[in-house]
Amino acid sequence: MADCGCGPTAVETKAQQRTLLIALWLNGAMFLVETTAGLMAGSTGLTADGLDMLTDATAYAIALAAIGRSSHFKANAATLSGTLLLLVGLGLLADVTRRMLWGGEPEGGWMIAVAGLALAVNVYVLRLLGKQRRDEVHLKAAWIFTRADVIANAAVIAAGAAVLLTGWRYFDLGVGAAIGLYVVREALEILGEARVSRAA
Numbered sequence: 333m334a335d336c337g338c339g340p341t342a343v344e345t346k347a348q349q350r351t352l353l354i355a356l357w358l359n360g361a362m363f364l365v366e367t368t369a370g371l372m373a374g375s376t377g378l379t380a381d382g383l384d385m386l387t388d389a390t391a392y393a394i395a396l397a398a399i400g401r402s403s404h405f406k407a408n409a410a411t412l413s414g415t416l417l418l419l420v421g422l423g424l425l426a427d428v429t430r431r432m433l434w435g436g437e438p439e440g441g442w443m444i445a446v447a448g449l450a451l452a453v454n455v456y457v458l459r460l461l462g463k464q465r466r467d468e469v470h471l472k473a474a475w476i477f478t479r480a481d482v483i484a485n486a487a488v489i490a491a492g493a494a495v496l497l498t499g500w501r502y503f504d505l506g507v508g509a510a511i512g513l514y515v516v517r518e519a520l521e522i523l524g525e526a527r528v529s530r531a532a
Contacts, residue, residue, distance in 0.1 A: 345399055347463075348471065352396045355457045355474065359389040362450050373442035376431045376508030377488040380424045381450060384484060384515060387420045388477045395474045407530040410473040414522035417477065421515030428508045438504045443492030451485035454478055473522045480518045484511045 366382030369375075391413040398409040461475045491507035494500070 348399050349396060351460045351463070352392045352399075352474065354460060355478070356389050356392040356396065358453050358457060359385045359392065362453050363389060366446055366450055369442055369446040373439040373446075374436050375438035375443050375488075375492075375504050376428055377491050377504050377511065378438070378443050378446060380427070380508045380511045381447060381481070381484050381488050383420055383424065384481055384511065385450070387417050387515075388474075388481060390416055391474050391477045395471060403529065407526045410522055410526035410529065413473045413477070414519045414526060417515055417522065418519035421512050421519055424512035424515060425509060428505055428512060431508070432505055437499065437501045438492075438495055440492040440494075440496035443495065443504070444489050447485050447488035447492065451482065451489065454481040454485055458482055472525055476518055476522055476525075480514055483514065487511065 363382050363385035366378055366385055368382075370377075370379030370382050394409045394413050398406045401409075458475070458478045461471065461478055487507045487510055491503045494503035
C-alpha cells in the first residue's frame with residue numbers, strides 16, 4: 333500500500349502485468365477495428381473512439397514498463413500517458429472542425445454495432461483494472477483512460493441511433509467534439525495525479 337511505503341508483492345505484480353497485457357492487446361485490436369470502421373462509415377465519433385483506443389494501448393504499455401519501478405518512474409509514466417492523451421484530445425477537436433466543413437453523413441448502423449463491441453471490451457477491461465489499480469499512479473492513469481472510453485462508447489452508440497432516426501450528421505460531430513473535450517479533461521486529471529505523486 334502507498335501509505336505503508338511497501339510495494340506490491342510478486343504475486344500482485346504478476347497479476348498487474350497480466351491485466352495490463354490483456355488490456356493492451358484488446359485495445360490495440362479495437363483501435364484497428366474502430367478506426368477502420370469509422371473511416372469507412374464517415375463517422376467522426378467512431379474514428380475518435382478508435383484513436384482513443386490507440387492512446388489507451390500506449391498507456392497500458394507505459395504502465396507495464398512502470399511495474400516494479402520507482403515512484404518517480406511511475407509518476408513520469410503517468411505524465412507521459414497524460415501528455416499523449418492531451419494531444420489526442422486536441423487532435424480530435426481539430427478533426428471535428430475539419431469534418432464539419434467538409435464531411436458527409438455518417439452511417440448510424442455501423443456506429444452502433446462497432447461502438448457496442450468496443451463498449452463490451454472496455455467494460456471488461458475496466459473491471460480487470462478496478463481490481464489492480466490500488467494507490468499506484470500509473471495504474472490509476474490506466475483506469476482513468478478506460479473509464480473515459482466506456483463513456484465515449486456509450487456516447488457513440490447514442491449518436492449512431494440519433495443519426496439513424498434523423499439523418500443529421502451533427503449528432504456524430506457533437507459526440508466527436510464531446511469525446512475530444514472529455515479526453516482533454518481526463519488528460520489534465522492524469523497530469524494532476526502525476527504532479528501530486530511526484531511531490532509526495
